[in-house]
Amino acid sequence: MKEFSLRPHHALRAQGHPGPAGNERDATSYVDQVFITFDMDGDGYIDFVEYIAAVSLMLKGEINQKLKWYFKLFDQDGNGKIDKDELETIFTAIQDITRNRDVLPEEIVALIFEKVDVKGEGELTLEEFIEGAKGHHDIMDMLKNLMDLTPVLSIIVEARIAKTKK
Ligand SMILES: [Ca+2]
Ligand SMILES: [Ca+2]
Numbered sequence: 001m002k003e004f005s006l007r008p009h010h011a012l013r014a015q016g017h018p019g020p021a022g023n024e025r026d027a028t029s030y031v032d033q034v035f036i037t038f039d040m041d042g043d044g045y046i047d048f049v050e051y052i053a054a055v056s057l058m059l060k061g062e063i064n065q066k067l068k069w070y071f072k073l074f075d076q077d078g079n080g081k082i083d084k085d086e087l088e089t090i091f092t093a094i095q096d097i098t099r100n101r102d103v104l105p106e107e108i109v110a111l112i113f114e115k116v117d118v119k120g121e122g123e124l125t126l127e128e129f130i131e132g133a134k135g136h137h138d139i140m141d142m143l144k145n146l147m148d149l150t151p152v153l154s155i156i157v158e159a160r161i162a163k164t165k166k
């Protein structure tokens, strides 16, 4: 898991991509995380089919499917729960990439946990996350705005194309 998560990182470096501004480490691990989520057969590459599947999922996927996809992306250590650090890291990284800084990551995280973490354990299960997002339009809108992954996708796809051409 660890080794192969480094591949997209190397691909970006090899291509001489300047990388996202701001907290580069977080942004890079976010790209890694996106990469892992899209690399459905786990061979370390995003192939054309995986790319299309990911894009079509984002564009017209059923809402439960999208939320599951977000959850998988946010749950960085893969323990089946999202904690505040994971959520804040991912939102900070997304803002570094998308240059969307309308809301502070800490505020987004606080708002989401306040409304969604019903038992207040400081962790979100998949059920809480899905029910919470569906039950709160403001959270859903925020997720949609933040999760416009088009810039990240182009980075990944460019890196993949550059690699293929070698
Ligand atoms: Ca693959
Ligand atoms: Ca986790």
Ligand SMILES: [Ca+2]
Binding pocket: 116, 117, 118, 119, 120, 121, 122, 123, 124, 125, 128
């Ligand atoms: Ca909870």
